[in-house]
Amino acid sequence: MQSNRNFLFHLYMGLFLAYLLIPLFVMGGAAFNASKLPTIYPWKGLTDQWFVALWNDNRIWGAFRNTLLVAIAVAAISVPIGTAAAILINSISGRVRSILYGLMVAPILIPGVVIGISTLLFWSHLSIGSGLHLSVLGQVSYIASFVMLLVLARLQSFDPSLEEAALDLGATHAQVMRRILLPHLYPAIGAGAAISFFQSIENFNVTLFTRGGADTLTVYVFSKVRSGITPTINALALLLILFTLGLAVWYEISRRRKERIELAHEAEGLRAEAAVH
Amino acid sequence: MEHLLRRYGMTLTWVCIGLTFFWLAILVLLPNFTMLESSFRPYLAKVDEGGPLDFYSMGNYLKVLGNDVDFTVFGFVFQVPVRLKVFFLTIVYSAIVTVITFIMAYPLAYYLAKIVSPKSLPTLFLLLFVPLWVSEILRSFAWWIILAFKGPLNAVLMSLGIIDVEIRWIAGFSPVVIGLVYTYVLFMVFPLYNSMQSLDTNQIEAAEDLGSPWWRTHWRVILPHAKPGIASGAVMVFMLSAGSLLVPSLLGSTTSGWFTQTIQEIMLGSQDWNAGAAFAFMLLLACTLFVSLMMRVFGVKLSDIAK
Amino acid sequence: MSAAIELDDVCCDFGKFRAVDHVNVSIQPGEFFSFLGPSGCGKTTILRMISGFNEPTEGVIRIGGKDMKGQRANQRPTALIFQNLALFPLMTIWENIAFGLEVRGVDKAKRRARAEELLALVDLHGAADKMVSQLSGGQKQRVAIARALAVEPSVMLLDEPLSALDLKLRQHMRAELRAIQKRTGVTFIYITHDQGEALAMSDRVGVMSQGKLQQVANPRDIYNRPANGFVASFVGENNIFAGKVKNASAGMAGFETHIGNFEARFAGKKSDSDLKLYVRPEHTVLSAKAKTQNSVPVTIGDVSFEGSFMVVSATSQNGTILTAELRNDGSATVPAVGTKMHMSFDAANAAVLPDTSSAGA
Numbered sequence: 002m003q004s005n006r007n008f009l010f011h012l013y014m015g016l017f018l019a020y021l022l023i024p025l026f027v028m029g030g031a032a033f034n035a036s037k038l039p040t041i042y043p044w045k046g047l048t049d050q051w052f053v054a055l056w057n058d059n060r061i062w063g064a065f066r067n068t069l070l071v072a073i074a075v076a077a078i079s080v081p082i083g084t085a086a087a088i089l090i091n092s093i094s095g096r097v098r099s100i101l102y103g104l105m106v107a108p109i110l111i112p113g114v115v116i117g118i119s120t121l122l123f124w125s126h127l128s129i130g131s132g133l134h135l136s137v138l139g140q141v142s143y144i145a146s147f148v149m150l151l152v153l154a155r156l157q158s159f160d161p162s163l164e165e166a167a168l169d170l171g172a173t174h175a176q177v178m179r180r181i182l183l184p185h186l187y188p189a190i191g192a193g194a195a196i197s198f199f200q201s202i203e204n205f206n207v208t209l210f211t212r213g214g215a216d217t218l219t220v221y222v223f224s225k226v227r228s229g230i231t232p233t234i235n236a237l238a239l240l241l242i243l244f245t246l247g248l249a250v251w252y253e254i255s256r257r258r259k260e261r262i263e264l265a266h267e268a269e270g271l272r273a274e275a276a277v278h
Numbered sequence: 279m280e281h282l283l284r285r286y287g288m289t290l291t292w293v294c295i296g297l298t299f300f301w302l303a304i305l306v307l308l309p310n311f312t313m314l315e316s317s318f319r320p321y322l323a324k325v326d327e328g329g330p331l332d333f334y335s336m337g338n339y340l341k342v343l344g345n346d347v348d349f350t351v352f353g354f355v356f357q358v359p360v361r362l363k364v365f366f367l368t369i370v371y372s373a374i375v376t377v378i379t380f381i382m383a384y385p386l387a388y389y390l391a392k393i394v395s396p397k398s399l400p401t402l403f404l405l406l407f408v409p410l411w412v413s414e415i416l417r418s419f420a421w422w423i424i425l426a427f428k429g430p431l432n433a434v435l436m437s438l439g440i441i442d443v444e445i446r447w448i449a450g451f452s453p454v455v456i457g458l459v460y461t462y463v464l465f466m467v468f469p470l471y472n473s474m475q476s477l478d479t480n481q482i483e484a485a486e487d488l489g490s491p492w493w494r495t496h497w498r499v500i501l502p503h504a505k506p507g508i509a510s511g512a513v514m515v516f517m518l519s520a521g522s523l524l525v526p527s528l529l530g531s532t533t534s535g536w537f538t539q540t541i542q543e544i545m546l547g548s549q550d551w552n553a554g555a556a557f558a559f560m561l562l563l564a565c566t567l568f569v570s571l572m573m574r575v576f577g578v579k580l581s582d583i584a585k
Numbered sequence: 586m587s588a589a590i591e592l593d594d595v596c597c598d599f600g601k602f603r604a605v606d607h608v609n610v611s612i613q614p615g616e617f618f619s620f621l622g623p624s625g626c627g628k629t630t631i632l633r634m635i636s637g638f639n640e641p642t643e644g645v646i647r648i649g650g651k652d653m654k655g656q657r658a659n660q661r662p663t664a665l666i667f668q669n670l671a672l673f674p675l676m677t678i679w680e681n682i683a684f685g686l687e688v689r690g691v692d693k694a695k696r697r698a699r700a701e702e703l704l705a706l707v708d709l710h711g712a713a714d715k716m717v718s719q720l721s722g723g724q725k726q727r728v729a730i731a732r733a734l735a736v737e738p739s740v741m742l743l744d745e746p747l748s749a750l751d752l753k754l755r756q757h758m759r760a761e762l763r764a765i766q767k768r769t770g771v772t773f774i775y776i777t778h779d780q781g782e783a784l785a786m787s788d789r790v791g792v793m794s795q796g797k798l799q800q801v802a803n804p805r806d807i808y809n810r811p812a813n814g815f816v817a818s819f820v821g822e823n824n825i826f827a828g829k830v831k832n833a834s835a836g837m838a839g840f841e842t843h844i845g846n847f848e849a850r851f852a853g854k855k856s857d858s859d860l861k862l863y864v865r866p867e868h869t870v871l872s873a874k875a876k877t878q879n880s881v882p883v884t885i886g887d888v889s890f891e892g893s894f895m896v897v898s899a900t901s902q903n904g905t906i907l908t909a910e911l912r913n914d915g916s917a918t919v920p921a922v923g924t925k926m927h928m929s930f931d932a933a934n935a936a937v938l939p940d941t942s943s944a945g946a
Contacts, residue, residue, distance in 0.1 A: 006492075007393060010385065010388075010389045010393050011389075013385055013386065013389065014386065014389055014394070014402070017382070017386050018402075018405055018406070020460075021405075021406065021408075021409045021460075021464075022405070022408070022409070024417065024420035024421060024424060024460065025408070025409060025412060025417075025420060027420055027423055027424055027430060028416065028419060028420040028423060031423055038426075039419075039423055040423050040426060040428075040429055040430065041423070041430055042428075042429060042430040042433045043428075043433075081297055082297045082298070082300065082301045085293060085294040085296075085297035085298055086294070086297065086298045086301060086302075088286070088294050089282065089294045089295065089298050092281050092282040092285055092286075093281070093282065099581075101298075101302075102580070102581060103580050104302050104306065104307075105302065106580060106581075107306070108306055110513060110517055110565065110566075110569055111310075111517075111562060111565070112517060112518075112520065112521025112538075112558075112561055112562065112565055113521055113523075114521055114523060114538050114541055114542075114558060114561065115310075115313070115521070115558045115559075115561060115562045116309075118313060118541070118545060118551075118554055118555060118558040119309035119310045119312060119313035119555075119558070120305075120309050121551070122309065122312050122313050122316050122551060122555055123308055123309035123312040123313070124309075126312055138305055139305075141301070141305060142301070142305035142306050142309070145301050145305075160669065160671065161285070162667045162668075162669060162671040163671050163673060163674075164285060165638055165658065165665070165667070165671070166665070166667055166671035166672075166673075167673070167684065167688075168638075168657070168658040168659045169636055169637075169638075169658050169659070169663070169664060169665045170659075170664065170684055170685035170688065170732070170733075170735075170736055171659045171660075171685055171688050171689060171736055172659055172684070172685075172688040173287070173659060173688070174285075174286050174287030174289070174290055175287070175289070175290065176688045177286075178286065178290055180673075180684070180687075180688075181673060184675045185675065199411060202413065203413035203414055203415075205414065205415060205523065205524050206521065206522075206523055206524075206538075209523065209542070209546075210545060210546070218413075219413060219414075219415050219524075222415050222416070222419075223415055223524065223527070223528075226415070226419055226422070226528060227527070227528075234419065238412070238416045238419065241412065241413070241416070242408075242412050242416075245408070245411040245412065246408060246411075248411075249404055249407060249408065249411065250404075253400065253404050256400075257400070263718070266716050266718040266719045267718050269718075269719040270718050270719050270720055270721060273719070273720055273721035273724060274721040274722060276721070284638075
């Protein structure tokens with residue numbers, strides 16, 4: 002009975018993964034199909050022409066450069082803002098804290114279309130026209146929330162007596178921040194930077210309304226999909242998937258290695274403990 | 279505040295406050311207030327701005343009315359303004375997407391939280407995360423390929439003998455729902471998993487030990503514990519679906535207008551920013567109402583939802 | 586020579602709650618001084634005020650004769666050892682120890698050399714490049730001490746640093762701490778709720794209750810000459826008799842209770858309220874015949890064997906339970922349960938004290 006039920010669950014998990022991953026294979030596969038329309042059926046033979054076309058598409062490279070610039074700017078602004086906000090919210094309590102916290106998480110729950118329009122309207126009232134700089138500001142407004150939540154979670158595992166210990170040993174507040182608090186937060190800050198970067202790359206809604214005339218990758222792909230669509234997009238998609246997959250695997254491997262080292266240290270501590278008795 | 283000063287000193291405290299202020303005031307609050315204010319202003323030529331014609335009114339909001347079309351509910355035909363119909367259907371189909379993702383995600387989250395061996399969890403999560411890292415547009419694009427009239431899905435179904443003639447998938451709201459479910463189901467899985475994972479397995483075993491059948495264990499023990507996760511997942515999926523522009527644009531047809539498309543057309547097509555502001559505000563209001571509804575229904579706080 | 590630390594009428598309020606209430610004490614250089622008291626008695630607040638994490642609401646704190654008002658934690662010549670040690674988990678052992686020097690801008694080679702010296706002082710050779718998680722509890726303790734010593738503090742403050750260790754290690758570390766203190770000559774201020782720890786290590790002990798300093802004295806006087814009922818009860822066991830003073834003269838008093846009249850030491854006035862008689866179990870004697878003075882007829886109840894001594898509980902005629910301690914050195918015979926005997930004690934070993942225990946603990 003029990004194993005029967007577990008079998009059903011395993012099966013469901015397998016089907017779910019297939020459901021998630023097969024579309025990606027379909028899309029990747031279409032990049033190699035000689036058909037003029039992006040599809041894997043009917044199969045008209047293996048080709049690399051779409052990759053060549055991608056390589057020669059100057060507009061795509063311009064959009065790619067824009068996307069990277071925006072993503073870097075978004076990460077560079079969101080990380081300090083999110084970190085500062087997390088530190089702030091972590092050291093206050095009571096009513097002010099709940100109001101601030103509500104304000105800080107609200108941007109996650111605002112549809113991107115709304116963020117895009119409100120950003121565009123606000124800055125054009127200040128006579129600052131649309132363009133990628135507005136896309137950056139609009140994206141930061143909700144991506145900073147993710148960073149804040151990540152850093153706040155990490156802060157909750159921080160022992161404040163470490164700060165006091167450092168102060169007591171004569172450190173200045175800046176030294177406490179640099180040597181004690183920030184090193185503890187680095188994993189969350191790193192994760193926050195990565196999430197900011199990827200969230201920004203994939204952003205469409207905010208960018209669409211604020212970009213002015215500039216292209217980013219998603220906007221460009223969108224316009225391509227709607228107009229003359231060719232499997233060049235599939236070639237691009239495949240490269241992006243392989244890139245993120247590579248990053249993910251690398252991240253996982255380094256995480257596991259770090260975990261092993263920490264476990265070894267803890268075991269040694271326990272052995273040292275046992276040796277005393 | 280005093281606590282903050284003692285912990286971090288004057289300079290760092292002001293840096294933290296300054297950055298937070300910049301974010302919340304300049305990037306979040308003021309733009310939204312501006313949007314709200316603009317939504318009551320008429321659409322005027324540049325020269326008329328600030329002139330006698332520039333006064334507050336509900337005019338932009340009334341633009342959802344007009345252009346009546348037929349709207350059939352359970353066989354009854356109503357005359358309904360087209361934009362209102364689109365707004366209404368967007369909400370309804372977003373809710374449907376939310377329910378479908380919940381039904382799909384619940385067993386999976388339970389499996390991840392309570393059944394699978396913890397050793398294989400990191401690998402499973404890695405696999406689950408892969409589609410999340412592939413951008414939304416490419417994910418809907420994948421379904422555009424799959425659902426094409428002469429595409430792989432129809433080919434597979436025909437070769438299996440399940441259907442005789444190709445089905446026109448890209449019609450009505452179903453492809454949009456399929457695309458939205460695929461794109462956002464993981465936003466339901468992870469909050470559900472998080473909330474179930476904090477449930478003490480002993481409680482489940484105790485319930486079974488007391489003779490509770492599996493469905494009652496779920497209904498009385500696991501579901502109540504997973505409430506914050508359900509609320510969180512539902513809010514995320516609903517908000518993302520109702521706010522999605524890519525999926526309906528890519529997978530939709532002429533018969534499946536989405537409210538975000540209406541907004542886009544007004545903002546970028548007719549360039550009527552103030553009406554766009556009004557419509558965007560309506561969307562924001564709908565999402566806010568949904569969030570409050572979920573918080574009320576599941577009895578959770580905002581801090582439980584946003585984790 | 587001025588005192589190492591002086592608390593001059595110090596109070597500390599948290600909202601309406603007064604955590605520390607008019608504390609006056611002067612601690613000498615090189616002294617090992619303990620604040621002893623139950624949790625919530627204000628001892629940790631005193632420590633945090635000395636180290637600069639809290640400001641006194643009233644009163645003055647002087648370190649080496651200098652008023653510390655406005656001096657923040659990182660400007661005071663104190664080093665605090667936290668209850669959880671607060672070692673920096675992301676730094677190696679030597680970086681932990683040298684952190685105080687690092688923030689003072691000492692160059693790396695010197696820091697490393699000093700860290701090695703201190704590791705030798707606390708008997709932890711070869712641990713310099715390990716991480717904190719690789720050490721045992723006792724080893725972490727030593728690192729925390731070395732880290733505090735590195736900044737050459739004039740006063741070392743210790744906040745129950747041994748409470749996380751198991752019994753054996755705790756006893757070992759007591760001796761170790763005491764030895765390090767003697768070797769370095771630094772003033773130690775030690776906070777604990779463990780009376781054994783305080784009595785064993787300290788030159789002087791300050792017993793606290795409800796924010797007030799109840800008594801300051803050397804360990805022997807704290808135990809043998811408690812100033813009041815709270816101190817007597819917190820530091821050791823007692824047989825307590827309620828009653829009232831009949832006559833008082835020359836430091837002695839006649840004390841009348843329901844089970845008889847007793848003679849005991851008495852330093853107060855006959856009119857003081859809430860006076861009770863306190864006798865330690867080890868100061869009582871059980872005998873077959875009644876003694877002429879301070880003797881109570883009892884029935885032996887339970888005898889529990891504790892190793893080096895035995896605890897005998899006996900019931901007096903009106904039902905009061907009294908306890909006696911017999912040394913397990915073969916001199917005393919173990920009384921049988923139900924035997925009728927007499928419990929007596931020396932007037933010099935008993936004291937009539939004001940009962941503040943209801944207000945304390």
